[in-house]
Amino acid sequence: EVQLVESGGGLVQPGRSLRLSCTASGFTFGDYTMSWFRQAPGKGLEWVGLIRSKTYGGKIEYAASVKGRFTISRDDSNSIAHLQMNSLRDEDTAVYYCTREGGGLDYWGQGTLVTVSS
Amino acid sequence: DIQLTQSPSFLSASVGDRVTITCRASQGISIYLAWYQQKPGKAPKLLIYAASTLQSGIPSRFSGSGSGTEFTLTISSLQSEDFATYYCQQLNFYPLTFGGGTKVEI
Numbered sequence: 001e002v003q004l005v006e007s008g009g010g011l012v013q014p015g016r017s018l019r020l021s022c023t024a025s026g027f028t029f030g031d032y033t034m035s036w037f038r039q040a041p042g043k044g045l046e047w048v049g050l051i052r053s054k055t056y057g058g059k060i061e062y063a064a065s066v067k068g069r070f071t072i073s074r075d076d077s078n079s080i081a082h083l084q085m086n087s088l089r090d091e092d093t094a095v096y097y098c099t100r101e102g103g104g105l106d107y108w109g110q111g112t113l114v115t116v117s118s
Numbered sequence: 119d120i121q122l123t124q125s126p127s128f129l130s131a132s133v134g135d136r137v138t139i140t141c142r143a144s145q146g147i148s149i150y151l152a153w154y155q156q157k158p159g160k161a162p163k164l165l166i167y168a169a170s171t172l173q174s175g176i177p178s179r180f181s182g183s184g185s186g187t188e189f190t191l192t193i194s195s196l197q198s199e200d201f202a203t204y205y206c207q208q209l210n211f212y213p214l215t216f217g218g219g220t221k222v223e224i
Contacts, residue, residue: 044205044216044218044219045154045162045207045216046216047214047215063213064213103152103167103171103173104154104164104167104209105154105162105164105207106164106167108162110161
């Protein structure tokens with residue numbers, strides 16, 4: 001069974017950092033593009049960024065709103081994707097989801113809440 | 119950025135109704151469009167990808183059509199478990215973008 005489990009969310013002050021992890025199981029992690037999305041309270045879905053598989057060069061793309069502050073990485077040997085978030089702002093408050101890309105985004109984690117507040 | 123405009127934003131319907139949701143893209147995206155269902159407090163669930171391909175395990179009452187700039191999601195006979203918010207998403211250009219959502223309620 002495919003599972004994605006996010007961890008690392010919590011309350012953080014503006015300007016500080018947080019690292020989210022997405023632990024995958026039930027599939028060959030290294031074969032897939034992994035993406036991060038977020039959803040602010042009561043709002044719609046926003047793409048954060050993605051990291052392609054090594055087959056596709058491991059290319060990384062970011063949304064303009066997080067570029068230069070957030071870094072996506074992957075550890076294929078342990079089936080984990082990471083989202084390093086620096087210089088956090090109030091507007092980064094959201095539930096963060098990791099997803100697997102297989103056609104569409106066919107599997108999603110349960111999400112982890114990040115609250116940026118002083 | 120590609121803008122996706124969903125209509126309607128809200129839809130009041132009854133069990134058994136045929137429901138159609140439209141998603142218009144600000145420029146052509148071929149068939150790189152997906153539809154998701156989201157219930158409160160839950161992650162989105164993939165319904166349709168490549169505009170018209172039904173995701174495995176999704177009931178056949180869901181269908182998608184379109185290409186280029188105009189797409190539709192149709193639920194042929196609404197069931198009680200289908201009351202949710204639906205989003206379209208384009209996967210042709212970065213940044214990947216979503217429509218604003220359509221809330222289907224009783």
